[in-house]
Amino acid sequence: MAEINGITETLAAAAINGETSAAGAGDSDDVVTPWNVQTKSAAGVDYTKLIRLFGSQPVETALLDKFEQVTGKPMPHLLRRKIFFSHRDLDQILNVYSSKKPFYLYTGRGPSGEAMHLGHLIPFLFTKQLQDLFDIPLVIQLTDDEKFLWKDLTLEKANELAKENAKDIIAVGFDPEKTFIFSDLDFMAQEPSFYRNILRVQKAVTYSQAKGVFGFTESDHIGKVGFPAIQAVPAFCSTFPFIFGKRKDIPCLIPCGIDQDPYFRITRDVAPKLGFCKPSLLHSSFIPSLQGAQTKMSSSDPQSSIYLTDTPAQIKNKINKYAFSGGRQTVEEHREKGGDCDVDISYQYLTFFLEDDARLEQIRQDYTNGKLLTGELKKELIVLLQALVQDHQKRRAAVTDEMVEQFMKPRKLKYDY
Amino acid sequence: MAEINGITETLAAAAINGETSAAGAGDSDDVVTPWNVQTKSAAGVDYTKLIRLFGSQPVETALLDKFEQVTGKPMPHLLRRKIFFSHRDLDQILNVYSSKKPFYLYTGRGPSGEAMHLGHLIPFLFTKQLQDLFDIPLVIQLTDDEKFLWKDLTLEKANELAKENAKDIIAVGFDPEKTFIFSDLDFMAQEPSFYRNILRVQKAVTYSQAKGVFGFTESDHIGKVGFPAIQAVPAFCSTFPFIFGKRKDIPCLIPCGIDQDPYFRITRDVAPKLGFCKPSLLHSSFIPSLQGAQTKMSSSDPQSSIYLTDTPAQIKNKINKYAFSGGRQTVEEHREKGGDCDVDISYQYLTFFLEDDARLEQIRQDYTNGKLLTGELKKELIVLLQALVQDHQKRRAAVTDEMVEQFMKPRKLKYDY
Numbered sequence: 148m149a150e151i152n153g154i155t156e157t158l159a160a161a162a163i164n165g166e167t168s169a170a171g172a173g174d175s176d177d178v179v180t181p182w183n184v185q186t187k188s189a190a191g192v193d194y195t196k197l198i199r200l201f202g203s204q205p206v207e208t209a210l211l212d213k214f215e216q217v218t219g220k221p222m223p224h225l226l227r228r229k230i231f232f233s234h235r236d237l238d239q240i241l242n243v244y245s246s247k248k249p250f251y252l253y254t255g256r257g258p259s260g261e262a263m264h265l266g267h268l269i270p271f272l273f274t275k276q277l278q279d280l281f282d283i284p285l286v287i288q289l290t291d292d293e294k295f296l297w298k299d300l301t302l303e304k305a306n307e308l309a310k311e312n313a314k315d316i317i318a319v320g321f322d323p324e325k326t327f328i329f330s331d332l333d334f335m336a337q338e339p340s341f342y343r344n345i346l347r348v349q350k351a352v353t354y355s356q357a358k359g360v361f362g363f364t365e366s367d368h369i370g371k372v373g374f375p376a377i378q379a380v381p382a383f384c385s386t387f388p389f390i391f392g393k394r395k396d397i398p399c400l401i402p403c404g405i406d407q408d409p410y411f412r413i414t415r416d417v418a419p420k421l422g423f424c425k426p427s428l429l430h431s432s433f434i435p436s437l438q439g440a441q442t443k444m445s446s447s448d449p450q451s452s453i454y455l456t457d458t459p460a461q462i463k464n465k466i467n468k469y470a471f472s473g474g475r476q477t478v479e480e481h482r483e484k485g486g487d488c489d490v491d492i493s494y495q496y497l498t499f500f501l502e503d504d505a506r507l508e509q510i511r512q513d514y515t516n517g518k519l520l521t522g523e524l525k526k527e528l529i530v531l532l533q534a535l536v537q538d539h540q541k542r543r544a545a546v547t548d549e550m551v552e553q554f555m556k557p558r559k560l561k562y563d564y
Numbered sequence: 565m566a567e568i569n570g571i572t573e574t575l576a577a578a579a580i581n582g583e584t585s586a587a588g589a590g591d592s593d594d595v596v597t598p599w600n601v602q603t604k605s606a607a608g609v610d611y612t613k614l615i616r617l618f619g620s621q622p623v624e625t626a627l628l629d630k631f632e633q634v635t636g637k638p639m640p641h642l643l644r645r646k647i648f649f650s651h652r653d654l655d656q657i658l659n660v661y662s663s664k665k666p667f668y669l670y671t672g673r674g675p676s677g678e679a680m681h682l683g684h685l686i687p688f689l690f691t692k693q694l695q696d697l698f699d700i701p702l703v704i705q706l707t708d709d710e711k712f713l714w715k716d717l718t719l720e721k722a723n724e725l726a727k728e729n730a731k732d733i734i735a736v737g738f739d740p741e742k743t744f745i746f747s748d749l750d751f752m753a754q755e756p757s758f759y760r761n762i763l764r765v766q767k768a769v770t771y772s773q774a775k776g777v778f779g780f781t782e783s784d785h786i787g788k789v790g791f792p793a794i795q796a797v798p799a800f801c802s803t804f805p806f807i808f809g810k811r812k813d814i815p816c817l818i819p820c821g822i823d824q825d826p827y828f829r830i831t832r833d834v835a836p837k838l839g840f841c842k843p844s845l846l847h848s849s850f851i852p853s854l855q856g857a858q859t860k861m862s863s864s865d866p867q868s869s870i871y872l873t874d875t876p877a878q879i880k881n882k883i884n885k886y887a888f889s890g891g892r893q894t895v896e897e898h899r900e901k902g903g904d905c906d907v908d909i910s911y912q913y914l915t916f917f918l919e920d921d922a923r924l925e926q927i928r929q930d931y932t933n934g935k936l937l938t939g940e941l942k943k944e945l946i947v948l949l950q951a952l953v954q955d956h957q958k959r960r961a962a963v964t965d966e967m968v969e970q971f972m973k974p975r976k977l978k979y980d981y
Contacts (some may be wrong), residue, residue: 376787
């Protein structure tokens with residue numbers, strides 16, 4: 148899935164300005180674009196405003212009730228806690244599931260040379276939970292072509308990184324019988340339907356529309372202009388005839404960062420014109436940087452991030468040194484007044500990674516009433532993330548080139564439709 | 565090779581206006597764009613002006629002398645008669661040949677549902693003569709993707725037409741051991757280098773540049789915007805590793821209609837930036853319509869064209885009925901004053917198709933001095949074209965699906981580099 152970070156801020160601003168004026172937003176000092184998150188509030192981005200800006204729907208409790216009712220199982224904690232806070236047509240995909248009709252999952256990543264950080268992991272962790280829950284096929288797009296187009300990177304390097312990144316993704320634990328991972332550069336020469344569906348989408352999107360959504364200028368190269376179609380087509384099941392046969396009517400659900408929504412707005416716009424299903428979406432919020440919720444975790448600032456390659460000592464040091472604290476200046480003051488979970492980054496990270504609701508609530512209460520000190524809260528997070536990252540590293544080390552090849556081979560997947 | 569006819573006249577005009585003002589042309593009442601040829605002169609288009617407009621080079625006698633000197637063989641009549649009237653770097657490709665370094669030929673066609681007419685045949689007849697002369701590999705691109713993007717046509721139909729058109733092309737007599745014909749839709753899923761080189765070109769061309777050359781507007785779809793790269797890359801040998809191995813330094817010569825030059829202006833512009841060779845070009849003039857040299861032969865006007873599917877009777881009737889004559893009103897007047905070869909369409913067609921110089925010169929003299937009557941001149945052309953078209957039909961009938969498959973299979977070609 149393309150990270151749109153490569154687009155200049157000017158473009159991002161241009162794209163958003165159009166939406167902003169339409170939605171009547173822009174009434175605060177926050178900078179909220181899909182490519183840049185800056186707010187003066189230590190509590191982070193105003194996601195209510197973002198939903199208004201993008202025209203998506205908030206994930207509401209009634210919808211979550213329906214989710215549990217339809218699946219008959221407890222929902223993933225990232226949904227329960229509304230870290231996936233926004234959606235498009237999630238209710239419709241739940242109807243598909245409850246009527247025992249088929250659907251599939253689609254997510255992706257723009258392969259990058261830097262190690263993946265915890266923020267990159269979130270959509271994949273969540274997607275795995277959805278795959279386990281629904282027991283359905285999953286396609287994962289690695290946009291090595293997009294990285295070549297946006298970055299100063301050779302095609303060979305971009306393709307190599309796609310395969311390296313695939314190892315991290317496989318390490319998340321996806322079902323090899325139900326998961327197809329593909330690099331655009333490779334897949335283009337493997338499956339004729341990929342290029343054909345790209346052409347269908349490109350024919351249905353004017354330059355003016357693409358410019359409106361992405362803020363292209365005339366000095367952007369023509370590769371960027373055509374790219375939105377490439378990220379669109381995995382949302383159409385006919386791109387994968389080796390999985391779905393001749394069917395054109397199988398919808399998908401796309402879990403992704405809210406920053407990817409512009410691509411799927413275009414996808415949803417063209418889908419009915421081409422006789423394809425509109426994809427449903429679930430958007431995650433940003434994991435904040437260690438320094439605070441004013442910015443998101445970013446590869447471009449190593450001190451803001453915990454990487455999947457960090458050692459236990461690095462994790463400990465980063466959290467102790469950088470993780471913004473909602474605690475008080477002195478132990479005495481903290482015991483008396485308590486800490487502020489709303490701005491405390493260690494607590495925020497626990498909401499992302501500590502699945503046990505009761506334990507999380509206990510921590511929240513203890514920290515809020517001053518029973519738990521900042522050092523103790525950080526300790527809690529450090530132990531959790533050290534284990535999570537080490538487990539990931541172990542699983543990644545066990546991922547062989549053969550396994551990558553197996554996941555990336557166009558093939559029939561196992562499903563019960 | 566894409567016919568750009570599908571582009572609206574407005575676009576064509578926009579593209580040309582830019583060039584026109586730069587070249588200081590536009591000083592007559594002619595409409596001369598790559599997509600529309602209209603002139604008030606019965607002698608046809610002012611090709612000198614077109615060369616100035618496009619910034620190409622005229623095919624001059626000294627260059628033709630060099631051609632014969634280097635090849636040691638008589639040159640094809642279409643070159644000798646300067647029907648291929650314009651070029652870019654033909655001298656350089658002759659230097660390549662004379663120093664016994666490798667090069668290849670590249671031409672193509674936008675597959676169309678209508679039967680091919682004589683005008684479509686010209687570049688292929690000429691390319692075959694060049695292949696025979698130089699004994700080198702030839703790649704022929706069928707832009708079924710482009711036809712889908714520009715016309716109201718399904719992908720399936722466009723791909724089917726590509727294969728039908730391939731039969732007509734094969735019937736011209738290309739060497740099966742030295743010729744690779746490909747449909748873009750098929751080739752994209754056969755050879756990874758195709759998409760990779762397309763991306764390289766797209767990254768090197770801004771929207772502004774593409775707009776300048778093709779006159780795109782914001783309401784054009786993004787498929788059109790990206791397409792120029794697809795017609796560019798067969799000019800780079802690394803697109804065909806199964807033919808040229810890992811070499812990136814083998815140049816090509818592109819024989820094509822002058823209307824295709826905009827694509828190759830872009831190609832030549834990006835080639836050095838990407839470490840590829842600039843292609844050389846040879847541009848043909850338009851074969852006039854039966855009604856006269858004021859317009860070119862066009863599929864959209866059946867009465868203006870002789871088709872490769874026409875019967876001998878149809879050929880005879882069309883020429884007798886429609887072929888504009890440079891003869892006089894009465895036999896007496898004709899005997900006295902003679903005919904005008906410069907405007908006589910039958911004579912013009914003979915310059916395209918009658919290879920025998922002495923015979924052609926005899927006809928010219930006899931017609932000019934009134935010895936040969938219009939009916940007799942037309943008879944000469946009728947007999948020639950009936951034989952040419954019938955021979956083509958026979959050869960085409962003998963082209964099997966297996967032969968098409970063989971020509972269209974990515975494979976090593978036979979050459980002596």
